[in-house]
Amino acid sequence: MAEEKVSAGCLIALITDFGDQDWYVGTMKGVIKNIAPEAEIIDICHQIPAQSVVAGAFVLRNAYEFFPAGTVFCIVVDPGVGTRREAVVASEGKYFFVAPNNGVLALVAKESKNWQVHRITRRKFLIPSVSATFQGRDVFAPVAAHLARGKKIAAFGPPLKRFITLKGLQPRRVGPNTLVGKVLYIDTFGNLITNLRREELLRLGRKAPATIVVSGKTLRGIRKTFGSVRRGQALAYWGSSGWLEIGVNHGNAAEVLQAQVGTDVEVRIG
């Protein structure tokens, strides 16, 4: 069984779009410590752009594999709160996840061989609420805490019937040597992170990418470090999470290239 590895005292890592202005995240932490005093809480990020499921999925995917086995990830990016979307609990054998069933777990699931998902339906694990609007506190935090105390994912409800994935995240092949991907995420420094992975480019052939075109600008080759181009110049490089990224040495690529999430990035090998 996947969840055998979780043991009391383990880590709960949080990803939300709640920001840091209000009591929302703090209250989730209170709920967790109330149920699982021995759990340790780690903030990954609370600044996911409001209701951006893709950004939440991306942050989770780039962080989770660096955590210890047994970590419970609690992700609350939930534009459908109060509608009939399901709340789910999942595992791929080593890690555990609590989230809405809206695609926010899709990038992790895609990489997993042993993905199991259950709905959260057993009300005895939840906080009885006066409201339908704060399921981070009333549903996701308490389920994460019960997982950390050793509950199995099957304890929270029946297996999920239809797991929601994300559409349009695959690059398109538009010629024998050419893939068109897009910007999935722009980080604090303005670096453009694309949906192009090294493995996928290798499938086009053994040659390295020769030209990368973004916002009408052509970049030549993949660089190792920012310092390999002049200040203010754009470059393409393999980012620290394995995606093709575009940056500007001592500058902000999103501004310099006028790019945004969704902007096309064309790569030609050869």
Next chain:
Amino acid sequence: MAEEKVSAGCLIALITDFGDQDWYVGTMKGVIKNIAPEAEIIDICHQIPAQSVVAGAFVLRNAYEFFPAGTVFCIVVDPGVGTRREAVVASEGKYFFVAPNNGVLALVAKESKNWQVHRITRRKFLIPSVSATFQGRDVFAPVAAHLARGKKIAAFGPPLKRFITLKGLQPRRVGPNTLVGKVLYIDTFGNLITNLRREELLRLGRKAPATIVVSGKTLRGIRKTFGSVRRGQALAYWGSSGWLEIGVNHGNAAEVLQAQVGTDVEVRIG
């Protein structure tokens, strides 16, 4: 005695208006861990608008009851630092509080049956400081840490003579069926959180609120979820902390309704 329930190793939860740019919050954490290595520190919020006692009181009131018994809340929103305002330590039997005596504890005190407050005057529990400007580090953090190690609230000084409350937070009754409240807080998402509680509206009679008027706009009835109105439409609902709130489906109510903290909200039942 109220404070018998605190035991070493308990939680210290922080609320400040220090922001996250500087070393202020980090230094408070260092002081706490130095005095009470076994204490666990939880950030609730450090983005209280500068010197906004009402916002600090509100965040505390909406978060505290979800924490485990024995939690020590350390609240530093302190426009009077360096003046003669008192520093206090308080308990209502289950939780403990360290804060300036300026109203930031008033909403919690109002709900408590067994409220006890002492002044902080015993200098041996404080950090000898070069300055009168950083009492978060020199007064509030060390007292929170000593509480977490089991010190009683009476150990820090004599009972407080005059506990400061907040004025003007009560809704006004302006007719047999009508209450006028106001916006107390606007959250990250732009939702307007009012000072109107369900219990108080029930005192007007058994009928549910029929109309809510804010910024000249009339809303009909209380909704259960944002999805019950069209995109861009405003709605009133019972928020997750028990206050009447006004939101906009997929929008920012503060912007759409041009409302701010202090804006009147009129509720008519019947």
Next chain:
Amino acid sequence: MAEEKVSAGCLIALITDFGDQDWYVGTMKGVIKNIAPEAEIIDICHQIPAQSVVAGAFVLRNAYEFFPAGTVFCIVVDPGVGTRREAVVASEGKYFFVAPNNGVLALVAKESKNWQVHRITRRKFLIPSVSATFQGRDVFAPVAAHLARGKKIAAFGPPLKRFITLKGLQPRRVGPNTLVGKVLYIDTFGNLITNLRREELLRLGRKAPATIVVSGKTLRGIRKTFGSVRRGQALAYWGSSGWLEIGVNHGNAAEVLQAQVGTDVEVRIG
């Protein structure tokens, strides 16, 4: 030996310029907990202005001495990432530091009597990475975790040959009674924090500072509290970290005085 005092289970305190938008800080925490499950992680600040080594050095210097003995400080403000700048591990006997060798440790080193620095060269303590761009995750976090588990600083590599310091941080003496310093840091509240310390002014003679000139404005004497001048008036005071600071009562000194990091501050005693 300096590092004898570190024991497993100790604190790791983080200072970075990674901001709070992305997965960068969260991933460092995952790496730390994976290597040192018993380590406790404290966020000091992740909002150091991008690549501002002086601000990072300043935040560290003002925070570190309030932490318990044995704390490991992990500082990632690293404009030279990917170049040949060294990564180092250091100790002054009571505390431990992991950082790039770029001056970010210079203010702490200057105050230490027993400063020891080693390079980080042993690859077995690092995370094998796909990229040269995220050494917070791949170098600094794992080394901090191994330190927390009891590794000595000499285990990570040979002694450092040339420790980088910061230039231009010393005030200049421009007359028998006059020092010219500058603004080193501006905090969230707009207070100007200078490089002038009380000890240094005492060296000019026993008299207290009589006039402080900043941005063409002359302030008279050192005040004890903000309340000692009228609202909107500027004042000079000894800040909570021992530096001469300039603030405005109920206002933002950086805006009122149009000052920035680097602005001259002249002090005359007498």
